[in-house]
Amino acid sequence: MSATTSADPGAQEMVAAAQAAAVRPRRFGAWYIAEHQLKQMRSYGWTVVMTGIGSPLLYMLGIGLGLAAFLEVPVASGPDGPVDYLWFVAPALLATAAVSVTTEEFTYTVMGGFRWRRIFWGMNASPATPNQICAGLVIAVTLRMVFVSVAYYGLIVAFGAVGDPLTGALMVPVGVLAGLAFGLPLLAFSASLKEDKGQFAMVQRFVFTPLFLFSGTFYPIDTLPVGLQWIGWVSPIWHASELGRLASYGPGPDAWAWGAHVAVLVVLAVVGWFLGRRVFTGRLRG
C-alpha cells in the first residue's frame, strides 16, 4: 500500500501506526460488530429464550397432543408409507421459528441501528466498514437462529417427532438457511427505509403469516388450489420444510430433488446479502 510520499519520519511513523492499527479491524471487524449485537440481545435475553424454547414447546404440545390426535387420515407419506403427523409438521415448525427471528431482527433492529438508537452511525465512525456492519448483524442474528433451531430440534427429538434423529439434525442448518433466505432480502428492504410507517407490521401480517400458513406447514402444498400453490414455491419456509422432511424420513412420492430446494434458498440468501450490503454502504457512506 503506497500511502504517502512524505519523507518526514514523524509522518512515516504516523502512517505505519495507522496501518498497524487497522490490521485487526480489517480482518475481524464483522465479528466485533457481532459481539456488540449479541451483547445487546442480552438486554432482551428473556424474549430470546422464551421464543426459542417456550413457543416450540407450546407448538409441539398443541399439535402433538392436540391436533395430531384428531387426524385419522394420514396427511403425508415417506418412502415407507404414511408418516406421523408430527413428523410431517416438525420440520416446518422449526424452519418457521428460524424465519420468525428475522422478522424481528432484520426489521426493528435495523431501523433501531439507523434511526432510533443510531448505533450503526457510531460503528461507521470506527474502522468498521458498512459491509462489516451489515455482516456483523447477520452473524449475530444467525447465531440466534442457530440457538432457536437447536432448541427446537431438541424438543422435536424429545417428542419423537423425527424419523431418523441423526439425519434429522440437518433440520438445524436448513432452518438457518431458510432464515437467511427470507431474512436477508428483508434486511435490505428494512435498511432502505428512512422510517417505519407500519411497514414492518405489514411484513409480519401480509408476508410472513401467509407464507407460514400456505407453505405446506400443516398440510402438503399440493392439497392447496393450484392458484395458491405458487406461494409455497417462492416460500423459503416450504423449501426448508421439504428439506427437513427429506432429512427426517426420506422423500415422499412427489418430492422435488433436494438440490432444487437448496438452490432456491441459496439464491434468495445470496441476492439478499448483496442487496443488503449495497444499501448499508449507500446509506452510511452517502
Next chain:
Amino acid sequence: MIAARALTKRFGEFTAVDGIDFEVPPGESFGLLGPNGAGKSTTMRMIGAVSQRTAGDLRVVGLDPDTHGPEIRSQLGVVPQEDNLDTELKVRDNLVVYGRYFGIPRAVCARRADELLEFAQLEDKAKARVDDLSGGMKRRLTIARALINEPRILMLDEPTTGLDPQARHVLWDRLFRLKERGTTLVLTTHYMDEAEQLCDRLIVVDHGRIMAEGSPASLIREYSTREVVELRFGTDRNASAAEQVAHLAERHEVLPDRVLLYTDDGETVLERVAALGLHPTTSLVRRSSLEDVFLRLTGRSLVE
C-alpha cells in the same frame, strides 16, 4: 495531521463544500465555524473517512480517506452531533464494546473504560443505563467513547449544542485538558464563545467556502474593532437611530433588535450618543467577538 487542497463535495447540483484549503498540524485545536448548512459537517465526514470527496485532495494522518478508510478511522475519535450511544447497554459497556471495534483486546478496553469514566466524571454511573444520564453526561460519555482508541485526532461536531451553560463549561474543561495533553482537536461550532474558548485557529465557513482563517484574536483584530457598543432603541426606531449615530463609530450594523457600533473606545462613543440627545432603552459596551467577525464577513448573524 490533516491537509485539504481544493476539497469539494457535491450532492447532485448542490455544492456543499466548494474547494476549500486548510491544514491542521499535530496538537492544534482547529475549528470550523459557520452557520447551519455551511458545509462544516460535510467537511467533518470527509475528514472522518465516511464520505468520499467529489474533487480536490485530502490527507488525514498522511493517508487518503478514499483508499485507507479503516486506517484513518483507527486514528480518530469522533463525537457526532447527535448522540449515538447504545441505550440498551450500560454506561461502561458502551465504552468496552466500542473499543472492540478497533480490535483492542477486552482487558485493555476494560482498563481504559475505567480510566475514561473517571476522566468524564462518570465513575459512579458505570453501571447506570444510558437513558438515565442527563444530556451533559451523555455528551461526556460520547467523548469518553471517542477516546477509547487513544486517537491522534478528536473530531467534535457541535459538541455542546443543546446543553445548559453549566454542562457546557464542564465539557469545555474536559476538552481543554485533552488539548493540554496534545490531542489534536477538530471541532465545528456555531457558538462564538465555544470557538474562542477552545480553538487555537479556525476557519469561518459559509456556503461551503472559507471566508477567513486565523486565531480567534487575530480574526477579531483583522475584521472587527476592539469594542462594540450595543444600543437598543426598540424595533421600530433602531434603523432611524442608527442613521443618527453611525458617524460616531468606524462601522455600524443594524440588526432587528439592536444597533451595533464598532469602535476602539466604547465608553466615549456611548457618551457621544447621550450628547446627541438619544436615549436607548438599553446600552452595553463589550469586547468584539467572533460573532462580530462573522457579521462583518457575511452580513448575517451566526445563530439565526
